[in-house]
Amino acid sequence: MEIHSVISESNSNFQIKLKTGETLEFNKILFATGSGRKAWNWLDALGHTIVEPVPSLFTFKISDARLENLFGLAFENVECSLVEFGYSQLGPLLITHWGVSGPSVLKLSAKGARELFEKKYDTTLKINFVPGMKKDEVRKKIEKEKELHPSKFVSKTPILGLPRRYWERILEIHFIDFSKKWSGLSSRDLHVITEELTDARFRIREKGV
Structure with missing residues (x-):
């Protein structure tokens, strides 16, 4: 018919x-x-207004040293946010060859599909790797680790469930030597680790698949 x-x-x-x-x-x-x-x-x-559709449910292309050669690394639960548009999404995250994917990213792309299209997919992605904890709580947790395990190597003791490979990458990016012990962390070190865990910012360059 x-x-x-x-x-x-x-x-x-x-x-x-x-x-x-x-x-x-x-x-x-x-x-x-x-x-x-x-x-x-x-x-x-019939008199209805048609709103032109835009792509939805896609990954994000990101070129960032924090993600390089870590494809396949998964995070069980993070909070991804498109700060510019006010959208957030909790869920698993996966690092890919081209950027990030996973349920949190796909659902977030659907929420911000129209705004992302209008911005030509050029905006900032914020990732909170420890959702449910306030920034000052994370800082106190790091300080507590320093107090309890002063003689342990920071690189060998990732905290708050962060995958070791990503933990090491954070240290590397911020020039925190792998041989440094918790007792040797400076106030600056504590600050950058806290920021990377709670407020990591990535530049989205393009729409992925």
Whole structure:
């Protein structure tokens, strides 16, 4: 059954004309258009406004030293945010060859699909690797680790469930030597670790797959 046209009648009924020439009449009709533009044209002819669709449910392309060669590394639960648009999403995160993916990213891309499209996918992604904890709580946790394990190597004792490879990358990026012990961490070291755990910012360059 192929539809030729849809007409709204003065008595609030609808006529559906088929390509066979047959005409069907209904008092209510439901459009399930998908991406079919022909159905959009029928809706437009009936007086409805069609909002042009944009891509949704995609990954983010990010070029950042913190992610390089860590593809396949997964985080069980993070909070991803598009700060510019005010959207956030909790969930698993996966580092890929081109950036980041996972349920948190895909759901976030759906929330901000239109704004991302309008910005040509150039904006900032914020990742909180310890959702549920305030920044000062994370700082106190790090200070406590320093107090309890002063002689341990920082590089060998990742905290708050962070994967070791990513923990080491944070230290490397901020020039915290792998041979440094917890007792040797400076106030600056404590600050940058806290920021990386709670407020890591990444520049989204493009839409991924």
